[in-house]
Structure formats: C-alpha cells, structure tokens
Amino acid sequence: MIKVFVLGFLILSLFVGGYLLTIQNKNITNDTHLATSFKLGVVNSCRKTPSFIHTLSMKQPAIDTKQQNHQGGLVIRDMSNNRIWQDESWTKSGYLAGFDRDNKGNMYVAPLPYVSLSLNPPELQNQIYKIDSSTAKMQLYLKMPSEEKPNNKNPFGTMGLFYDCDTNSLYVSSLAGSLPRKENGVIYQINLSTNTVVSQFNTIDAIGIGVFNTLKGKRLYYGLARKPHVYSILLDENGNFTQSKRFEFSLTRLQGGDTTVAKKIQFSKKANKFHMTVKETEFGFRLLAENNPEKKKYHFIYSIIDDKWSYVEYSYE
Amino acid sequence: MVKFKNNEGVTYLIMAFFRLPNKYFHALFSLIMVMFFLSSCSSEHNGSNEENTYEYTGKLITNNDRKEHVNLAIINDYIFAVKQSLKKPIPILRLGKQELTHQDEYRAQKIVIQNKDFTKYTRHPQGNKPLRNEIMTIRKVLAADVSLNNKKRLSKCGKSCYRVEMYNYFYNMSTVGFVDVKLQQVLAVNYYSDAQPDINNRLKNIAIAIAKNSKLVKQELLEVTQKPTMSQIKTSLKNSRCERSYHLCVAPTFVLNDKALWAIVDLTDSTLVGIRWTNLGESGPPIDVTERQLENEYVFREFCEKSNHLQKGNWQFDYQITASDGIEVTQLKYKNIPVMKSAKLLDWHVNYSTREGFGYSDAIGCPLFSSAVVIAYEGPQVEEIKQDGKTIGFSFTQDFRQPPWPTPCNYRYEQRFEFYNDGRFRVAAADYGRGCGTDGTYRPIIRIDIDADKDHESISQWNGEQWKLWTEEKWHLQSKNTKYTREGYLFKITNEKGNGFYVEPNRGQFNDGSKGDNAFSYISINHPGRDEGSNDMVTMGSCCNTDFRQGPEQFINPPESLQNKNLVLWYVPQLKNNGTKGEEYCWADTRIKNGIKKVKVWPCYAGPMFVPVGL
Numbered sequence: 006m007i008k009v010f011v012l013g014f015l016i017l018s019l020f021v022g023g024y025l026l027t028i029q030n031k032n033i034t035n036d037t038h039l040a041t042s043f044k045l046g047v048v049n050s051c052r053k054t055p056s057f058i059h060t061l062s063m064k065q066p067a068i069d070t071k072q073q074n075h076q077g078g079l080v081i082r083d084m085s086n087n088r089i090w091q092d093e094s095w096t097k098s099g100y101l102a103g104f105d106r107d108n109k110g111n112m113y114v115a116p117l118p119y120v121s122l123s124l125n126p127p128e129l130q131n132q133i134y135k136i137d138s139s140t141a142k143m144q145l146y147l148k149m150p151s152e153e154k155p156n157n158k159n160p161f162g163t164m165g166l167f168y169d170c171d172t173n174s175l176y177v178s179s180l181a182g183s184l185p186r187k188e189n190g191v192i193y194q195i196n197l198s199t200n201t202v203v204s205q206f207n208t209i210d211a212i213g214i215g216v217f218n219t220l221k222g223k224r225l226y227y228g229l230a231r232k233p234h235v236y237s238i239l240l241d242e243n244g245n246f247t248q249s250k251r252f253e254f255s256l257t258r259l260q261g262g263d264t265t266v267a268k269k270i271q272f273s274k275k276a277n278k279f280h281m282t283v284k285e286t287e288f289g290f291r292l293l294a295e296n297n298p299e300k301k302k303y304h305f306i307y308s309i310i311d312d313k314w315s316y317v318e319y320s321y322e
Numbered sequence: 323m324v325k326f327k328n329n330e331g332v333t334y335l336i337m338a339f340f341r342l343p344n345k346y347f348h349a350l351f352s353l354i355m356v357m358f359f360l361s362s363c364s365s366e367h368n369g370s371n372e373e374n375t376y377e378y379t380g381k382l383i384t385n386n387d388r389k390e391h392v393n394l395a396i397i398n399d400y401i402f403a404v405k406q407s408l409k410k411p412i413p414i415l416r417l418g419k420q421e422l423t424h425q426d427e428y429r430a431q432k433i434v435i436q437n438k439d440f441t442k443y444t445r446h447p448q449g450n451k452p453l454r455n456e457i458m459t460i461r462k463v464l465a466a467d468v469s470l471n472n473k474k475r476l477s478k479c480g481k482s483c484y485r486v487e488m489y490n491y492f493y494n495m496s497t498v499g500f501v502d503v504k505l506q507q508v509l510a511v512n513y514y515s516d517a518q519p520d521i522n523n524r525l526k527n528i529a530i531a532i533a534k535n536s537k538l539v540k541q542e543l544l545e546v547t548q549k550p551t552m553s554q555i556k557t558s559l560k561n562s563r564c565e566r567s568y569h570l571c572v573a574p575t576f577v578l579n580d581k582a583l584w585a586i587v588d589l590t591d592s593t594l595v596g597i598r599w600t601n602l603g604e605s606g607p608p609i610d611v612t613e614r615q616l617e618n619e620y621v622f623r624e625f626c627e628k629s630n631h632l633q634k635g636n637w638q639f640d641y642q643i644t645a646s647d648g649i650e651v652t653q654l655k656y657k658n659i660p661v662m663k664s665a666k667l668l669d670w671h672v673n674y675s676t677r678e679g680f681g682y683s684d685a686i687g688c689p690l691f692s693s694a695v696v697i698a699y700e701g702p703q704v705e706e707i708k709q710d711g712k713t714i715g716f717s718f719t720q721d722f723r724q725p726p727w728p729t730p731c732n733y734r735y736e737q738r739f740e741f742y743n744d745g746r747f748r749v750a751a752a753d754y755g756r757g758c759g760t761d762g763t764y765r766p767i768i769r770i771d772i773d774a775d776k777d778h779e780s781i782s783q784w785n786g787e788q789w790k791l792w793t794e795e796k797w798h799l800q801s802k803n804t805k806y807t808r809e810g811y812l813f814k815i816t817n818e819k820g821n822g823f824y825v826e827p828n829r830g831q832f833n834d835g836s837k838g839d840n841a842f843s844y845i846s847i848n849h850p851g852r853d854e855g856s857n858d859m860v861t862m863g864s865c866c867n868t869d870f871r872q873g874p875e876q877f878i879n880p881p882e883s884l885q886n887k888n889l890v891l892w893y894v895p896q897l898k899n900n901g902t903k904g905e906e907y908c909w910a911d912t913r914i915k916n917g918i919k920k921v922k923v924w925p926c927y928a929g930p931m932f933v934p935v936g937l
Contacts, residue, residue, distance in 0.1 A: 121683045122646075122693050123861040157693045157860055158645045185622070185691045186376050231376065234607045257610045261517060264565055264612050287725070289618055291688070292695040297726045299516065 040242040042171070045309070046279055047272045048216050048223070051170035053110035057141035061090055070101040070114070078124075079104065079114055079136070079143075094143040098134045099124035103166040103213075103269065105175065107197055110138030113146060113175055115163035120294040127155035131162030131181040150202055153182020153189050159290050164230075165214040165269065171223070172244035173197050178211040180230055183290070192227060194244055204245035206238060212288065215270030216240065217281070220312045226253065226281070228267020230288055233257045235267050253314065256285060259303055261319045279307035281314050284322065380611070380619035382596040383538060384700045396531050397592045400524065404454060408917050412436075413444050413452035414488065417460060417522060426503045427460040430484035434499040439511040443490055443497065446914055453492040454917030458519045460486045463500060472510040476500055479509065487519040491590050491918045494518070494568040518562055518570055525572075525589050533574045533585035536594045542583055543576060564588055564595065564613040566725050568919075571595065573611060577602065584611040590918060596620065614725070618689040621698045625649075626688035634704065634716055637741045641702065641718075644858050645692040646685035647769075648737050649702060649720040654773075656745050661823070661934075663771040665749045667737055668859050669873065670696070671765040672757060673866040681762075681865035686722040686735055693860060696722045696733050707740060715742035728910035728921050731758040735766070736925065748832070750929030753897055755910040760901035764908060766928065767862050767873055768893045769855050771848060775817035779889045781845050782814045789814055793885070795878035797844040797870050800827055813843065814935060815889065821936035828895070834927040837907065839895035841928070842870050846877035848888040855890070895928035 058066050058081060065084035078098055080089040102117035114134050118125035131154070135146035155162045161180040168175050175195045182189040190210035196203045211227035218224075223240040233256035239249040256262045265285035273280045283303045286293065300322045305314040407415040414435055422428050434440050435457075444455050463483040468476050476483070482504035488497045496514040501507070521529070533539050564571035569590035576583040580602050586595040596616035600609050621643065624630075629642040629652075639654040639662075648667035655661060673681035687694030699721045707715045718739040724732040734754035741747045751766040772779070782789035783798065786805035798804075806812055809824070810831060816822030828839040846854065854877045855862075863873025874892035899908035906924035913922050 118693065120695060121685060121861050123683065126860070127693075157858055158691045160693045185378070185627070188375075232607070233610070252607050255608050255610075258608055261514075264610055264614060287614075289689055289697075290691045291697060292685070292693060294682075294695045295724050295726055295732065297729075 043218060043223070043242070044171075045218050045220060047274050048169045048171050048218055049105075049167070049272075050274075051108040052106040052168060053108060053138070055106065055110040055112055055136065055138045055141070057092075057137075057139060063088070063090075068104065068112070070104055079112075092136075092141045092143065094141075095136070096124075097143060099129075102164045103178075105166040105168045107168050107175070108170055108173070112136040112138075113166055113168075114143075115166055115177065117164070118160045118292055120292065122157070122160055122292075125160070127157060127160045127162075130155040130160060131179055133163050133166065133175075133177060147195065147200065147202075149177070149179050149181065149191070149193060151179065151181050151191060155181050159183055160292070161290065164212045165227075167214045167216055167225075167270075168197075169216045169223075169244055171218070174203075174244040176214050176216060176225060178214050178227065180210055180212075180290070183210050183230075185290075188231070190230065192225070192246070194246065203243075206246040212286075213267040213270040213283065215272055215281070216244075217272045217279070217307075219307075220309055226270050228270060228283065230266055230290070233262070233264050233266055235270070235283065254316070256283070256303065259316050259319065261301065262303070263301065265301075281305040281307065378619040378623040380596055380598040380616040380623075381538060381542075382616050382620035382700065383536075383594050384703070394531055394535060396528055400528055401592070404456075405916065407456075408452045408454065410452075412441055413455060413917065414441070415454075415456040417457050417524075421523060422460060426482070427484060429503045430460055430486055430501040431457060433503065433506055434486045434501050434508055437499060437508040437511065440486075440488070440497055440499045440508060442511075443493055443495065443513070446492070451914045452917055453490060453914070455488055455490050456522070456525075458487045458489050458496075458522050458525075460484055467500070469512075471512055472500060475510040478502075480504070483509065489519055489521075489570060491570060492914065494562065494570075516562075516568075521570070521572060521589065525570075528592065529572050529574050529587040529589060532587045532592065532594050533576075536585065536597075538594065538597055539576070539583070539585055542597060542599075543578075562613075563611070564590075566614050566617070571613060586611060586613055586616060588613075617699060618697075621701060622688055622690040625698065625701050626690070626692070632704070632718070634741070635743060636745075637716075637747075643698050643720065644687050646687045646694050646860065647858050648686045648722065649698070651718070651739055654747070656741075656747075656934075660773040661747070662932075663773045664856070665739070665768070665770045667735075667751055668767040668769060668855065669862040670733070670735055670753070671767065671863065671865045671867075671872060672733070672762055673765075673868065674759050675761045675763065676759070677761075680758075682733075683861060683863070683865040684733055684735070685861070686737075694722075696724050696735055699723050707742070714744075715740060715746075717741075727754075728756045728912060728923075730756060733757060734910065734923075738927070738929070740931075745934040746931055748929055748931045749893070750828075750834075750927055751895075752925040752927045753899070753908040754923045754925050755899065755901075755908050757899060757908075760899060762899045762908070763868070764897040764899065764926070765872055765894050768895075768929065769874075770891045770893060771856075772815045772823055772889070772891065772932070774815055774822035775888070777888050778818045778886055779822070780816060780884065781889060781891075782816075784812055784814075792845060794883050795844075795846050795881040797842055797875065797878065799870065800839060800841045800843070809933070811933065813891075815891065816935055819936070822934075823932040824935055825891070826931040826933055828928055828930060832927070832931070835925070836927045839893075839897075839928045839930070841896065841930075842872060842874075842892075842894040844870075844874040844878055844892035844894075845884065846874060846890050846892065847882055847884065848890045855892075893930060897926045897928055899926070 063083035067082050067084050069080045069082040079095050080091045082089045098116045100117050100119035102115040104114040106112050116130050132148040133146050134143050136143045163177050163179050165178040177193045180190045188208050188210040192206040193202050194204040210230035212230050213228040215226050224237040226237045228235050235253045239247045257264050266288045267283045268286040269284040271282045285301050301319045303319050304317045463485050484501045486499045496517045496519045498512045500509045562571050569588045571588050573584050582600050582602050584598050588595050595613050598611045625643040629640050631640050636657045640652045643649045650666040652664045670684040684696050685694045686696045689697040702720045705717050706713045720737045723734040726732045727734045736752040738750040753764045781792045784807050810826045811824035812827050813825035830836050830838045872894045901909050908926040909924045911922050913920050
C-alpha cells in the first residue's frame with residue numbers, strides 16, 4: 006500500500022513539475038523567440054517634439070514639470086532666457102508627476118498632489134491628461150479602470166509614464182487605493198491606437214517606470230514606492246506583462262546611494278552604449294513638497310554580454 | 323561503507339524500495355529532479371499573485387530619552403578626546419599608535435595631517451571655528467583605490483603608499499588622502515560629500531557599548547546573552563543610516579536564530595536612535611534599517627493608526643495624529659467633567675509680503691499615508707509646567723517638521739496644549755521658521771470645540787463695560803482697539819447656567835517669548851451631520867489672503883442665528899517672522915557647537931488660554 010502511495014506521489018510530482026515547467030517556458034518565450042522586428046536598445050526614439058512648441062519662437066525650449074519657481078503644472082521653458090510659457094488649459098491637471106510624448110508629438114501627463122490638495126483633489130488623481138501636439142490643449146485622456154480611489158490618507162493616483170514606440174503603448178504606474186499594510190498599486194499598459202488598457206500588472210506599488218529592449222527580451226523596469234529597489238518585468242512581443250519579474254538593484258547599495266525610491270527611469274544611447282538614469286525622491290505616501298536640493302541621479306551602463314546594468318556613478322539633479 | 327555521489331544515495335534507496343530496474347529508476351528520478359529544479363530555481367519568478375503586505379515594527383528612542391549613555395566610561399573618554407582635539411591647531415582626532423598595526427600607518431597619518439588639502443575643511447570658513455574631524459582608517463593602497471581622479475598621481479605608488487580616511491562630522495563628508503611614506507609625500511587628496519567611511523575600532527566599540535547597554539535592546543533580547551555581530555555595521559563611503567540628521571550612524575545587529583535585531587546608533591551624539599527586527603534566511607533584495615524608517619514607522623504605528631488616552635492629575639483626554647489636521651485632542655475632561663470635545667490645527671498659511679500671492683498652505687500630519695507636507699516627528703511629549711519651583715500643570719506637545727528643516731523654504735511647527743491644576747488650559751501653536759524669507763506671516767488655523775453644553779452654548783464679547791452676547795455667526799480681529807477685561811479676557815463661552823470658559827487671547831503675557839496673536843476669531847455653528855471641519859479637512863482656504871478670508875469664513879456665510887446651538891471657535895493668530903540678528907522671531911539658524919551643527923531656534927508661540935467660569 007505504501008509503495009503504491011509513494012509511486013503515486015512520484016507520478017503526480019512528475020505531472021506537476023512538468024506543468025510548472027511548461028508555464029515557465031511560456032512566460033520566458035521571449036528569451037528565445039523574439040519578434041523579427043525586435044531591436045536591442047532604447048524603445049522611445051520615435052517620440053516627436055510637440056508641434057505647438059515650434060510656434061513659440063524659443064531658442065532652447067524644454068518641457069518643465071519641476072514644481073519650483075512657478076505655480077505648478079507643466080510649462081515650456083526657454084533655457085536660453087528662462088522665459089516660460091503655459092497654455093491656459095494646462096492648469097486643470099494641477100501639479101504633475103510623470104509625463105511623456107508619443108510618436109505624433111502628443112503629450113501625456115499624470116497629476117500629482119504636491120503642496121496641498123487644493124489644486125490636486127484626490128478624486129482627480131487616478132487619471133491622465135493628453136496635450137494635443139497641434140493645439141496645445143490639455144484634455145482628460147483616460148481614467149484608470151480601478152475601483153480603488155485616492156483619498157486624504159493616500160491622495161496618489163497615476164505617477165510614472167513611459168511610451169514604447171514598438172507597440173505604441175503608454176505605460177502608467179498608479180498608487181490609487183494602496184493601504185499602509187497592503188500594496189494595491191497597478192502598472193497599466195495602454196494601447197494608444199485603441200485608447201484602452203490592454204494589460205496590467207496588479208498589486209505593485211511603483212513610481213518610476215521605463216521600458217528597454219534587453220538582449221533577452223523587452224523589459225519594463227520599475228522603482229518600488231516603498232523600498233529603494235528597482236525591479237523589472239518581462240513584456241511579451243505585444244508589450245503585455247508576463248509573470249516573470251526580477252530584482253535589479255537597490256539604490257541603498259550603490260556608491261553614494263540613498264534609502265530613497267526611483268521616481269523616474271530613463272534610457273538613452275550615447276557613444277554606442279546604452280545608458281540608464283534613475284532619479285530619486287523620498288516618498289512616504291504623503292505630499293512631496295520638500296525643498297531638498299540634494300536629490301541624486303544614478304547612472305548605469307548596459308552590458309550586452311551579461312545582460313545586466315552596471316552602476317557607474319551618481320550626480321545631483 | 324558505501325559512499326554515494328550527489329543524489330545517488332537517494333536514488334539507490336528508492337530503487338531498492340520498489341525493486342525496479344536501475345535504468346528506469348534513474349531516468350524517472352532524474353526527470354523529476356530536473357523538473358522540480360527548473361520550476362523552482364529560476365532567477366525570475368511569478369509575482370503577480372503575491373500578496374505584498376507590510377509590517378511596521380520599528381521602535382524609536384525619543385530625544386528626551388536619548389541621554390541614558392552619558393555615564394558610560396568609554397563614551398566619556400571619547401567625548402573628552404574629541405574636546406581636546408578641537409583645541410589643537412589642526413582639529414583632528416587621530417588614531418593612536420596602539421590602534422594601528424604598523425609604524426608606517428602612523429607615519430602616513432603624521433604626514434597627511436600636515437597637508438593643506440587634506441585639512442582644507444577642518445575649520446569653518448567663517449570665523450575659522452574648529453570642526454569635528456576624526457581619522458577612521460589607515461591602510462595600504464589597493465588596486466581598487468585607483469580611479470580616474472587619482473590615476474595619474476598614484477601611478478608611481480609602490481608598497482609604501484597608504485590610504486588615510488578622515489570623517490568630518492560637521493559637513494558629513496569624507497576626505498581621503500594617499501601618502502607615500504617613503505617619499506614623505508601626499509600624492510592625492512579626494513573629497514566625498516555626504517559620504518561616510520568605515521569607522522575605526524574605537525567607534526565600533528562605542529557603538530556596541532551603546533547598543534548593549536540600551537534599555538530598549540535589553541528589553542527586546544531579554545535573557546539572551548549573545549554578542550552583537552557587526553558584519554553589517556557599514557560599508558565604505560556610503561550614506562548615513564541617519565538620512566535626516568546627517569549624523570554618523572551605524573547598525574550593530576544581534577542575530578538570533580532566523581531573526582536579527584538592528585540597533586541604529588548615532589555616533590555623532592553617542593546615542594541609540596531606535597531598533598527594528600528583521601527576518602533572516604531569505605535570499606533576495608537587501609534589507610536596510612535607517613533613522614527615517616524608524617521615525618516614520620514608530621509615529622505612524624503608535625499615533626496615526628490608533629487613538630491614545632492620557633490621564634494626568636485631574637485631566638484626561640484622547641489624542642491621535644491625523645492625516646492633515648495635526649494632532650487632535652478629543653474628549654478633554656477636568657475632574658471627570660467634559661470641557662472640550664476637540665481641538666486641532668487644520669493648516670498653516672504662510673504668505674510673503676514682498677511677493678504678491680506667494681506662499682503655502684501647509685497641512686501637518688502623519689509621516690506616512692497622509693496629505694500632510696510637514697510631518698510629525700517622534701510622538702507627543704509630556705512635560706511638567708513649573709512656577710516658582712512648584713508644578714502647576716503639564717504641557718503636551720507634538721513636533722512637525724519638513725525633513726530638510728532648517729534649510730531655506732522648509733518649515734517646522736509645534737502644537738502645544740497646556741493643562742493647569744486649577745482647571746485652566748491653553749490651545750497653542752508655534753512656528754520654528756525658517757521658511758522662504760524674512761517677510762513671512764504665519765497663520766495657523768485652529769479649531770476648538772468647547773464642551774459647555776450640547777446645544778445651548780452662547781458666546782459673549784467684552785466691550786469695555788460689559789459682556790455683549792453675539793446673536794449670529796461672525797468673526798472678530800484682535801487689534802489695538804480691542805477691549806479686554808481686567809484679567810485679559812475677550813470672550814466668554816458658556817451654557818445656560820453660565821458655566822463654561824473665558825477666552826484669554828495671547829498678548830505676550832504667557833512668558834513664552836510671544837509678541838501677541840493679532841488673531842482672527844470666528845464663531846460657527848456645529849451642524850450635526852454636516853462636515854464643517856470636524857473630520858479631517860483636505861484643505862482650508864488660501865495661503866495668501868491677508869484679511870479674514872482664512873477659511874473658517876466659509877462656515878459663517880450667510881450668518882445664522884446662534885440661539886440654542888452648539889458652537890465652534892476658530893482661532894487664527896497672525897505671526898510676523900523676523901530674521902534680523904538680535905530680533906529673531908519665528909526663526910531658526912545653524913550654529914557650530916563642539917565642532918558639529920546645532921540648530922538654534924526662536925519659536926513664536928500663539929494661542930488663547932481658557933479659564934473656567936463657574937467650575
């Protein structure tokens with residue numbers, strides 16, 4: 006009888022093990038079967054400058070969402086003379102978290118409660134706005150499909166934005182409804198052709214996000230909102246989330262690192278090398294208006310051989 | 323004796339058990355093992371269905387309790403050595419010969435401290451005051467020490483080259499010097515701001531002594547007699563574990579089975595900051611315990627997530643730190659008689675007179691999961707109030723700060739309650755600067771719900787001759803023409819029997835350095851079922867109005883009759899700051915004391931006294 010039981014257990018184990026292996030293989034398919042159009046490196050080089058900026062007659066126009074020296078929100082700043090321009094419709098978003106542009110020059114911005122909730126009431130935080138490339142007008146683009154609502158004990162909704170040219174997707178991180186003892190955040194993938202959420206990564210509190218095509222597939226990197234850790238998750242060829250995530254690095258363990266969190270993740274290509282820049286902030290699910298000039302940016306270089314990001318140095322924002 | 327390699331032993335045992343042919347069993351077992359290995363040992367894992375939950379287990383030593391180590395000989399000796407070093411022409415606390423392993427290390431130290439680049443930051447540029455500096459490590463130069471910054475200079479470095487690390491406590495920076503003792507030359511000097519080197523053995527011993535002798539650590543470890551492991555105490559040139567104070571902090575850990583007790587020790591002040599338990603044994607992302615984490619967790623868990631009760635003398639009340647309305651005191655009783663339902667501070671309005679419309683509405687509240695921008699530090703503090711050597715009551719205060727305070731454009735506030743043995747009590751607030759300039763005016767929005775009666779409260783104002791009843795909701799501004807009774811009372815809030823409280827506004831008579839309130843007072847009706855400030859308010863009026871439009875006016879417009887109503891008093895003092903030397907008010911500045919930074923404050927207090935009528 007015991008022999009039968011043990012043999013049964015072994016056979017059952019064989020099936021379970023086989024099933025798990027099959028599932029995992031499915032998740033990491035991109036490691037070995039990349040799309041024919043797949044190209045290693047930066048995925049947002051198709052982004053265009055908004056058309057309206059060309060009409061502003063600025064010498065060195067820059068998109069500025071820093072919350073300093075103006076009443077908040079988005080401005081276009083001429084870096085040559087510090088002159089700023091703001092469309093009257095832009096005030097509706099209040100202060101801002103992340104922003105990004107698409108392949109047509111449209112801009113997308115996420116609201117962020119900063120000094121107080123007066124310009125950023127909680128009920129208007131879990132959404133993103135679109136600024137038309139031609140008219141410069143800001144309009145509500147999409148409310149995140151979540152039952153979790155921002156409130157005065159967690160007034161945050163959408164946070165980080167990142168556009169991927171390969172799949173015409175906008176990724177959005179949201180902290181709406183997260184509780185002190187439980188993560189309820191979501192990272193959404195929005196298809197900009199259909200203006201719908203097509204995939205989402207649940208129960209994850211993330212702020213900064215960024216997509217990069219590694220040697221072994223497309224990955225979305227994300228900085229946790231509660232810890233100084235940066236993780237990544239594998240995306241399939243359509244940019245959908247898979248189940249396969251991995252720890253990348255912790256800001257605290259870098260030379261000169263802090264116990265802060267990653268608020269922005271950017272990728273670029275310089276001198277034939279791929280670079281990642283991670284900007285930090287102190288975050289505790291409370292308003293962010295602290296005048297701390299000591300915020301850092303951490304710089305990494307991608308090693309193709311190892312499929313890893315190597316830390317280089319930090320600099321101050 | 324039969325020896326098996328790897329899994330052979332297990333395989334043969336199972337084969338014997340089933341009496342199966344060798345080749346079948348090998349294949350079956352290997353397949354199972356491989357599948358289990360592949361399915362469980364991948365570096366990537368399924369994370370979508372994980373339940374990501376958090377615990378807040380940090381414990382904090384509050385500032386008032388951080389003096390328990392002053393009698394440790396090891397610390398007294400160290401403090402004496404620090405003070406002696408500050409008297410020297412080159413204010414550096416050096417390593418003694420007995421602390422070094424080779425004579426050349428001592429020579430390297432002697433050479434490097436004569437180098438002007440190495441000692442560049444050992445004194446403050448203004449006034450040439452000595453700053454606290456300490457040599458931490460001296461060792462031979464390694465290949466890893468050569469960087470782009472010093473590659474050229476160290477190219478000739480042989481076996482006689484040493485690396486000397488010094489920490490500057492004032493700037494929280496490290497200076498690294500490279501010395502060739504044979505040539506008696508300093509080859510290179512590098513500076514690292516916001517970076518702390520590995521500490522010397524002297525400080526390691528102090529850190530262990532502080533941790534081991536702490537009451538809090540002893541309580542946690544109970545009867546365990548285990549030496550703390552110091553493996554995670556620091557790694558070279560990293561930021562401090564005290565990210566807020568910028569002090570030199572380390573974390574001796576006590577490992578017990580599958581758990582570790584982290585003790586954060588502040589070596590700048592020679593104190594324990596706090597402790598936290600973490601789990602061991604799980605591979606994965608690193609765990610860090612820091613000052614900021616302990617402070618936030620402790621305040622959040624103890625004072626934000628739950629209501630507390632305090633009973634002292636004839637007084638008792640509940641209190642809780644809110645998401646954006648500061649600390650709220652509720653159900654206040656004197657001799658078991660209800661006297662106040664609630665008192666809290668909804669916002670600090672700050673405006674700057676030389677910049678039209680420029681300023682902030684600062685909400686104060688919990689350090690985590692709140693809509694506050696200036697957050698609670700530590701928990702509330704209780705202190706006795708003495709007069710002529712006698713205890714006449716006690717104060718109950720809560721500190722709120724923006725972490726970078728007192729750097730410009732960062733703020734610190736205090737809520738203060740005073741309870742006196744004779745039944746008087748005061749609801750007060752203070753600003754500690756520093757703000758964005760010397761042209762600032764601070765206006766705290768204080769809401770006070772006196773409990774004189776359920777729905778038959780009335781308010782009267784002294785007009786110079788008699789008490790004049792207010793018949794409808796309205797506001798009043800304290801000015802030069804305001805009349806007070808001989809005792810200094812302006813209002814009287816009472817019930818039908820005439821019992822209640824006089825309201826004595828602050829005119830600088832409370833011996834707290836205040837220059838008076840110049841306050842707006844509003845009386846509104848407490849409407850049952852209508853949220854007019856009783857719940858946590860998201861925001862309250864504009865930062866920058868200089869007139870009565872501070873927020874409470876929205877509850878008295880249009881004015882309603884006050885007859886047979888429950889009333890709420892809104893009190894909005896106006897405090898003008900001053901940064902002029904000798905006249906500082908609502909201000910803070912950084913000074914040098916014993917070679918480190920110390921913040922000097924000139925708080926401005928405001929708030930009325932409530933004096934019982936008919937009690």
